[in-house]
Amino acid sequence: MRTADIRRRYLDYFEAHDHTIVPSASLISPDPSILFTIAGMVPFIPYIIGTEPAPYPRAASVQKCIRTNDIENVGRTTRHGTFFQMMGNFSFGDYFKDGAVDLAWEFLTGPEDEGKLAFDGSRMWVTIWEEDEVAAAALVRVGVDPDQIVRLPREENFWDTGQPGPAGPCAEFHYDRGPEFGPDAVGGDVDPGGDRYLEIWNLVFDQFLRGEGTGKSYPLIKELDAKAIDTGAGLERIAFLKQGVANMYEIDEVRPVITRAEELSGKAYGSGDVENDVRMRVVADHVRSALMLVADGVRPGNEGRGYVLRRLVRRAVRAMRLLGVTTPSLPELLPVSVAVMKESYPELEADFQRIAGIVYGEEDAFRRTLESGTTILDSAVRRVRDGGGTVLGGEDAFKLHDTYGFPIDLTVEMAAEQGVSIDTEAFTSLMQEQRQRARADALTKKTGHVDTSVYTALASDLAQPVQFLGYTDATAQV
Ligand code: ATP
Ligand code: MG
Numbered sequence: 379m380r381t382a383d384i385r386r387r388y389l390d391y392f393e394a395h396d397h398t399i400v401p402s403a404s405l406i407s408p409d410p411s412i413l414f415t416i417a418g419m420v421p422f423i424p425y426i427i428g429t430e431p432a433p434y435p436r437a438a439s440v441q442k443c444i445r446t447n448d449i450e451n452v453g454r455t456t457r458h459g460t461f462f463q464m465m466g467n468f469s470f471g472d473y474f475k476d477g478a479v480d481l482a483w484e485f486l487t488g489p490e491d492e493g494k495l496a497f498d499g500s501r502m503w504v505t506i507w508e509e510d511e512v513a514a515a516a517l518v519r520v521g522v523d524p525d526q527i528v529r530l531p532r533e534e535n536f537w538d539t540g541q542p543g544p545a546g547p548c549a550e551f552h553y554d555r556g557p558e559f560g561p562d563a564v565g566g567d568v569d570p571g572g573d574r575y576l577e578i579w580n581l582v583f584d585q586f587l588r589g590e591g592t593g594k595s596y597p598l599i600k601e602l603d604a605k606a607i608d609t610g611a612g613l614e615r616i617a618f619l620k621q622g623v624a625n626m627y628e629i630d631e632v633r634p635v636i637t638r639a640e641e642l643s644g645k646a647y648g649s650g651d652v653e654n655d656v657r658m659r660v661v662a663d664h665v666r667s668a669l670m671l672v673a674d675g676v677r678p679g680n681e682g683r684g685y686v687l688r689r690l691v692r693r694a695v696r697a698m699r700l701l702g703v704t705t706p707s708l709p710e711l712l713p714v715s716v717a718v719m720k721e722s723y724p725e726l727e728a729d730f731q732r733i734a735g736i737v738y739g740e741e742d743a744f745r746r747t748l749e750s751g752t753t754i755l756d757s758a759v760r761r762v763r764d765g766g767g768t769v770l771g772g773e774d775a776f777k778l779h780d781t782y783g784f785p786i787d788l789t790v791e792m793a794a795e796q797g798v799s800i801d802t803e804a805f806t807s808l809m810q811e812q813r814q815r816a817r818a819d820a821l822t823k824k825t826g827h828v829d830t831s832v833y834t835a836l837a838s839d840l841a842q843p844v845q846f847l848g849y850t851d852a853t854a855q856v
């Protein structure tokens with residue numbers, strides 16, 4: 379089942395159930411408190427928190443999302459993209475828990491020839507809030523094994539906006555891929571390590587009015603009159619299960635970029651070199667994210683969204699270099715991503731010249747950075763060797779990183795080629811100091827914002843202006 383087909387099925391199914399189909403909003407968040415659209419609910423926030431009347435009682439969308447907080451997971455887990463598509467259905471004072479559970483269950487487990495996904499319901503595990511007996515009863519009624527309903531405390535399965543207002547429990551569907559992917563969910567722990575239980579769909583029940591309090595310790599004052607449903611299902615995660623591949627980077631909309639990276643590098647994906655596989659997945663993810671960001675009007679820069687885009691392009695280029703490709707890569711990779719994404723996003727093809735100009739220009743700029751950084755590095759290494767030493771100081775590495783955007787792993791690698799190591803401990807502590815400064819700075823600039831939910835942590839993370847910290851932090855592998 380192609381990804382575009384799953385997307386189509388989702389929209390058709392919810393349209394048949396009287397939902398208004400709403401096109402994806404831009405990746406540039408319509409909510410000014412966050413940089414990017416991080417979830418399907420973001421465009422609907424005013425209707426969910428009740429500051430504006432909803433123009434329809436039910437809606438469904440497939441929303442383009444960017445989550446920068448997942449960047450270090452990309453290529454290392456099976457399931458985190460910086461760009462991904464969140465399928466969501468929403469009810470504004472219309473159906474509630476029973477309706478949301480019925481709709482999700484029927485779509486997940488109904489027959490394929492009726493436009494549904496035909497997942498094996500006996501493999502589904504659902505985490506709920508421990509006091510949510512209504513959700514538990516609805517799940518049992520549709521056929522979820524009661525032993526696979528996992529009750530969690532409020533800290534782990536409860537949505538709120540970070541301030542007094544609407545709040546409520548979640549029910550999260552996890553699919554058991556089978557014992558070959560990891561240990562059993564002993565005691566209901568659906569995250570026992572390994573990649574066995576995959577979270578695919580989060581149903582958020584916007585049920586209560588909450589009072590003052592920090593974290594999740596606030597009183598639930600009363601039931602809301604107008605309850606809302608907000609759900610989010612990861613299209614790529616469902617696609618990788620339905621396509622029988624190992625992870626979301628191997629689906630039809632992503633894998634062809636890995637194939638092109640294989641051709642360019644002459645290295646085979648999946649041949650046992652784990653780090654090379656991660657690099658190829660990073661390349662495929664980041665090229666796609668850069669494509670979608672530029673298509674939505676983001677331009678490379680040194681702060682905010684532009685810096686995120688810059689970092690994605692640089693990481694992709696860097697990963698290609700580590701794969702041994704030193705010639706310009708993006709002109710080879712970007713068109714492949716467009717070719718697989720244009721069915722769902724035809725504007726990519728129409729706008730290709732503009733997008734390509736920006737993306738290729740950013741790769742060229744990074745290549746020039748690498749060249750000037752190399753000159754500086756070479757002279758620093760020469761200085762160390764002339765003095766009879768073998769270790770380059772952390773300050774030099776930091777300066778290269780901070781001023782020239784020269785990635786630390788590249789510094790380490792290139793210095794090693796000349797028999798010199800780097801004082802990475804000193805480098806790391808300089809990085810930490812800088813990060814603390816940036817954080818203090820960001821906090822003073824931060825204005826109050828409406829935090830959005832289960833996405834609270836992400837939102838507040840992203841609401842802080844992103845500082846130009848050079849290329850990437852010291853722990854990044856590529
Ligand atoms: P995880 O715990 O796996 O990081 P999450 O709990 O952060 O996921 P939610 O915020 O609940 O995810 O988002 C709703 C759904 O969107 C998830 O159930 C998942 O299917 C999908 N999703 C979330 N983050 C990503 C991502 N980075 N890449 C792909 N799909 C994602
Ligand atoms: Mg997450």
Ligand code: MG
Nearest residue numbers: 550577578580
């Ligand atoms: Mg989760």
Ligand code: MG
Nearest residue numbers: 550577580832
């Ligand atoms: Mg979740």
